[in-house]
Amino acid sequence: MAPISRTLEITVISAEDLHRHRKPITKNSFASVKIDSQNLGSTHIDDKGGSYPLWNDRLALKLPSTVSFMTIDVHSGNFSRHKIVGTVNIPVSDFLSGFLPESYLHFLSYRLRDGKGERNGIVNISVRVLVHDHNVAASTSSSQSQNVKIPEEKSNIGGGVAIGIPIWSGHRI
Template sequence: MMFSLGVTLTTCHDVEVGVLSAEQLTINGRPIKNRAFATVRDECCPNLKSCSTEIDKEGRQCPRWKEKFLVNLASSSRNILVEVHRRGSSRDKIVGRAWIPVSDFSDEYSVPVTNRLHLLSYRLRDTKGVRNGIVNVSIRVLSPTEKSVSPSPSSSVTSQASCSGSRCGTVTGFPVWQ
């Protein structure tokens, strides 16, 4: 009986996430009129700092950010987490969260489809799980050639987050009996 080691290599995918706007935002049943911002991160990397939009300064119930972020998404990730917050005088309050399934921009084999722009809208849920508005996003998985080119200062990508630790570029072994 022989024991051998099969190896699986997990990789990361660079994903451009655009946080476009939100609508129907409330806190305690009252419409939000100003100081809203959004954060984006890979759900599998909770210790990774999230990317954040600027605060919507125009004071609307439907804030518009139109900001893009480069997120290094681990292949083991199932969701991208988008949170909408309201900046308060003493602390920020979470208005709502949306989990964007990777399957929404992947093929039937869970392989992210490169260079296709996906315009998506998701229901936000507050910390109690109650519906609380909608967030509109764009998602595009970058091709390997685009990954090697770093964004220029004039690029529309305003921030970059990258996955680190054991989830990216790790080798996983499992026994194979022959």
């Protein structure tokens, strides 16, 4: 059986309540995504949102099977001169295991921590695992990661799959 290649579709949506030196950030923030200390992509710089930046930037990242964590850093400043104001390590098991199909769109929020380990805001993301046949993956670049902007999907109301998880109670219907 051929190995399965996984690509993550990550949308870094926004952040909330960001501070630097206990003061709210007033402008210029961006987020970066790393796997195994390798920077795989960044959002654009939000220069209007202040402590509540909005990015909605979508990245496609090739996920090696040996990876157990993904890191998101939120920065204050521009790309050449910036400080990390918050970091979170996200276990890939948050979106790779469980009862839901791999292609399920997860909306997740994580607490950011500053360099001292103090709480410093929240980052909001969505993650979908795209599963490709090995032959399809072999025909694409064999590089570690692909920073590709993915086009927006059009909503298909009523065309999705619903998953039900039974909840047992002591009451009879």
